[in-house]
Amino acid sequence: MAEGEVLSLVERCGIQSCLAERGDIWLYSTPILHASDAASNPRRRRVLQLDYSADPLPGDLEWLGIV
Numbered sequence: 001m002a003e004g005e006v007l008s009l010v011e012r013c014g015i016q017s018c019l020a021e022r023g024d025i026w027l028y029s030t031p032i033l034h035a036s037d038a039a040s041n042p043r044r045r046r047v048l049q050l051d052y053s054a055d056p057l058p059g060d061l062e063w064l065g066i067v
Contacts, residue, residue: 009033 020026057063
């Protein structure tokens, strides 16, 4: 999705808040449009995203990481 289309999509579909506490794990199925406000207090936020697939990638692309 092009960045210029984001506002239109948000207007059409709305916003869903997914709240989590420190140490929580949030599982979701992609594709997902994700955005968040700046961290508060002023703390830093860490996000670890893992993508799994049994399907090969198209063209000359290949999965990197644990084999």
